[in-house]
Amino acid sequence: MAIALAATRPAEPFAEAKQRLAAALEEHRAEILDLSHRIHANPEPAFEERQAAAWVGETIARHGFTVEQPAGRLETAVRGRLSGGQGGDGPRIGILAEYDALPGLGHGCGHNTMAASGVGAAIALASIADELPGEIVFLGCPAEERGSGKQFMIDDGLFDGLDAALLFHPNDRTSSSIALLASVDVEVTFSGRQAHAASEPWMGRNALDALVLLFAEIGLWRQQLRPEARVHGIVLDGGTAANIIPSRAVGRFMLRSVDEGYFHEIQDRFREMVQGAALATGCGGEAVFSGGSSTMKQNEVLRGRFSANLTAYGLEDGPLDLQHLGSSDMGNVSQHLPTIHPYLAIAPLDTAGHSTAFRDAAGTPQADEATLLAATLIAQTAYELFADPSLVSAAWAEFRGG
Structure with a gap:
């Protein structure tokens, strides 16, 4: 009106x-x-x-x-x-x-x-x-x-x-x-090794697997997150062809909390989860934090x-x-x-x-x-x-x- x-x-x-x-x-x-x-x-x-x-x-x-x-x-x-x-x-x-x-x-x-x-x-x-x-x-x-x-x-x-x-x-x-909510942007890059996805998959290290595992970790983590905290993300790069083991996968995430102290806790936990996903898949993992509100x-x-x-x-x-x-x-x-x-x-x-x-x-x-x-x-x-x-x-x- x-x-x-x-x-x-x-x-x-x-x-x-x-x-x-x-x-x-x-x-x-x-x-x-x-x-x-x-x-x-x-x-x-x-x-x-x-x-x-x-x-x-x-x-x-x-x-x-x-x-x-x-x-x-x-x-x-x-x-x-x-x-x-x-x-x-x-x-x-x-x-x-x-x-x-x-x-x-x-x-x-x-x-x-x-x-x-x-x-x-x-x-x-x-x-x-x-x-x-x-x-x-x-x-x-x-x-x-x-x-x-x-x-x-x-x-x-x-x-x-x-x-x-x-x-x-x-x-x-x-x-x-x-x-x-306090917030920060995080770009996560996993580095693996290419291989033929059918004839020699065992020779590869699947970076996309690491990124998928990170999303699974986050999904399970949400059960223990405080109600006022948020973690969400998207896939930026998951490979170029289905018959190639991806050597690189990239995701972009945001971490948020209304409590500044808890906000720093979840950033530390997220870093550990990135390394956990990298370790489980034999890949390298890097998390770059930027911006921030x-x-x-x-x-x-x-x-x-x-x-x-x-x-x-x-x-x-x-x-x-x-x-x-x-x-x-x-x-x-x-x-x-x-x-x-x-x-x-x-x-x-x-x-x-x-x-x-x-x-x-x-x-x-x-x-x-x-x-x-x-x-x-x-x-x-x-x-x-x-x-x-x-x-x-x-x-x-x-x-x-x-």
């Missing part, structure tokens, strides 16, 4: 300024939704989001931002900066966007809405930048789905000096609260303000969902500075993420309305931080105390 954003009285404090932010988003509605639709129709996987990054950079540049692209080492990272007209002593608030798609699926996680909502929030804040202290910092973040692009950006110093980071995520339910350090000060702005539009702020957990490099950001990553529904309840159903939902009118609402709420919450220095101090006090 569409919400008359500009016609609804926002939450106090600063309701008049928040209403002007909503009006700015209504004014630029077509521009924001066109960006979402173009990115949705042109899916690009992690680290390859060249067109999306260009569109994002061009859009914020039209609204007064000084744009760096690439920003840091990543070709498809974007940074836009716009100083407030009230001087440089105020906070520096990070407005984030994502735009990578899932290989073979497209925008099955709805990152087109995240790109457009981040750009929309930046546009709204730019419309009243003369009234703001400090600096609006837009960060276009590539490679959330694989590779933890935000960690590269953290390491490159792009988050240094920010006082808060704000980014919405599309979902099948609405909640200002979020929990995330942290758990979410939720900031209740920021979450509370977002929630107040949300409920002012007559929407229910749902409870923290500990059943449908995923991972995101926003967890890494949350370990670095005060952060929120709230959910807004773009699809009917129980629509599975990373599916064709969710991909299709990300291009619907419901997703469009959620994109504009997200941009409004992010901009309004950011405005409170610009206008009330005590709120920034409270967010940092919570962050340092937690």
